[in-house]
Amino acid sequence: DVVMTQTPVSLSVSLGGQVSISCRSSQSLVHNNGNTYLSWYLQKPGQSPQLLIYKVSNRFSGISDRFSGSGSGTDFTLKISRVEPDDLGVYYCGQGTQYPFTFGSGTKLEIK
C-alpha cells in the first residue's frame, strides 16, 4: 500500500498567519494516465471531511484562494494563507493513484 506521511502532526498559528503542511508518499503518485491524484481534505470538529484541493493544485468549488496546493511525484504541500478561525480542524492528504486508496494520518491546525 502507498504510505502517506504528513508533517507536522499539529501546528498552531495566529490569525492572519500562514502555514504549510507537508505530505510525502512512499511511491510516485503519477497515474498511468499522467494525472497525479493527490487531494487535500479538511475535517472540522464534529463534521465529515470536505474536499479542498484535488489533483495536487486544483481548488474545489467554493474553496478560498487562501488555500493552495503544490508538489509532484512523492512530495506535496498545502499552504494556507491569512488563516481564519474557520480553518481550524484536521487536514488530510489522500491519494487515488493506486489501490487501495490511502490517506495521511492528519495534521491538526489550532488557532493561537
Next chain:
Amino acid sequence: QVQLQQSGTELVKPASSVKISCKASGYTFTSNYMHWIRQQPGNGLEWIGWIYPGNGNTKYNQKFDGKATLTADKSSSTAYMQLSSLTSEDSAVYFCARRGGGYYFDYWGQGVMVTVSS
C-alpha cells in the same frame, strides 16, 4: 445541490451484522462511483471500497474483503454497506463519499457511528 444523507447511529452486538445507507440527491446517482471510508475513534481515514451504481460493479480494499459488502438501489438512489461478523474493532464512523471527476472524493455524507458492544 449534491447531498449524501446517511442513516443513523447503530449499536450492535458482537458477531452480528449491520447495514447502513447513504441516500444521494442532487445528481445522477448512476453516473458516479460511491466510496465508503472508515474512521476509527481518534484515528485517520481508511478506504473501504467503491460501488458503481450504474452497473453494480464493486472494488474493495483487501483489508475489508469479507467484512464489507457494497450494494446500490437505483430506484431510490441509495447506496448500502453491510458489515458482517462485527467485533469491537469495527466500532467506527463510516462515511459514504462520491467520487469526483477523478480519483478524489468531492462530497461526503455526515457519517454513521457504529458501536459494537455486548
